[in-house]
Amino acid sequence: MPQLGLGTWLSLDGEAIRNAIDIGYRQMSVLDKSLENFGLEYLDLYLIHWPVAQKLVGDCDPLNPFHNTVLVKHDFVETWKGMEECFKLGLTKNIGLSNFNSKQVSRILNAATILPVTNQIEVNPHLTQKKLIKFCHDRNITITAYSPFGSPSRTWVKPGEPEIAFDHPTFVNIANKYGKTSSQVILRYLIDVGTIPVPKSSNKERMKLNLDVFDFKLNDEEISSIDSMNIDYRAVAAKEFLDSDEYPFKEEF
Numbered sequence: 186m187p188q189l190g191l192g193t194w195l196s197l198d199g200e201a202i203r204n205a206i207d208i209g210y211r212q213m214s215v216l217d218k219s220l221e222n223f224g225l226e227y228l229d230l231y232l233i234h235w236p237v238a239q240k241l242v243g244d245c246d247p248l249n250p251f252h253n254t255v256l257v258k259h260d261f262v263e264t265w266k267g268m269e270e271c272f273k274l275g276l277t278k279n280i281g282l283s284n285f286n287s288k289q290v291s292r293i294l295n296a297a298t299i300l301p302v303t304n305q306i307e308v309n310p311h312l313t314q315k316k317l318i319k320f321c322h323d324r325n326i327t328i329t330a331y332s333p334f335g336s337p338s339r340t341w342v343k344p345g346e347p348e349i350a351f352d353h354p355t356f357v358n359i360a361n362k363y364g365k366t367s368s369q370v371i372l373r374y375l376i377d378v379g380t381i382p383v384p385k386s387s388n389k390e391r392m393k394l395n396l397d398v399f400d401f402k403l404n405d406e407e408i409s410s411i412d413s414m415n416i417d418y419r420a421v422a423a424k425e426f427l428d429s430d431e432y433p434f435k436e437e438f
Contacts, residue, residue: 187381214305214329214383220276231268231277232305236261236289236433237426249340251425261289261431262296269299281305283329284423286436287320294324305329307336308380310371311347313415316438322379330380333371336420338385347418355410363401366394373398374411 214230238261243253268280282293283305293301304321308314308330318328335349342348349371350356356367363370368384372395375382384395403411419434426432 227275228277230279230281230302231271232281232283232303233261233264233268233285234283235423235426236282236285236431237423237429238264238431256426256429258430262292265293265297269297272299279303281326281329283331284433286433287317287438288436289431289433290321290324290326301326303327303329303381305331305383307332307419307421308375308382309333309335309420310349310374310411310414311335311416311418312420313378313412314438315412315415318379320438328380330375330382332420333375333382333384334368335418339420342420347416353414355414359403359407359410365398365401369394369398370403371411373401373403374408377403377408 238257238259239254240257241254246252271277272280279302280299281301281303285304290304304326306314309332321328351367356370359370360367372382372384386392386395
């Protein structure tokens with residue numbers, strides 16, 4: 186699995202996707218279309234995006250995935266069984282999870298005949314997720330890190346909410362040492378702590394910068410200095426799911 190991918194949420198620009206492929210991106214987990222729409226015979230990786238189930242009651246709005254949906258009760262273990270069938274049929278080469286907490290991951294592992302290869306979760310300097318990362322790694326599950334910069338383009342941000350400051354002295358000093366940018370330092374940090382970051386961008390030059398993080402490595406002191414910026418703040422709290430029994434963020438990790 187590539188060590189860095191491209192986030193595509195809020196990015197509907199087909200040209201941006203083509204640019205990413207030309208530059209060298211191979212992991213985009215664009216999973217909201219059917220194989221028929223893709224014109225593909227199989228996917229490399231297919232995820233359960235949330236442990237919470239929704240039912241569409243109107244037109245789908247890709248920019249607002251919670252629009253025209255209602256919460257429904259459904260056992261995600263049954264969904265996993267369907268994922269396993271997709272694997273057995275050769276429709277996907279790997280299957281995984283997204284936004285599952287440790288207890289939910291355990292439920293999947295206890296029922297699975299085919300194990301998840303990854304758990305895609307929010308990880309960034311404000312939400313380091315150390316316990317969940319270790320929990321998954323101990324069970325041979327990789328961590329895909331979405332919103333590595335704290336999702337600065339999120340539409341629901343309110344005044345006064347924390348934002349990752351790219352001009353923070355910690356980032357700037359490390360960036361100057363290695364001749365990199367603050368964003369590259371953050372991505373390198375996420376790789377060095379054992380995650381696979383998927384930064385979202387539709388800018389070709391920024392895509393190139395995001396990929397240019399494999400010629401340096403942070404030392405333990407630098408990693409610790411970024412670790413200390415953790416405030417357990419979720420940019421993607423998905424409060425629309427709060428009423429669900431399976432809302433994943435009620436647990437510690």
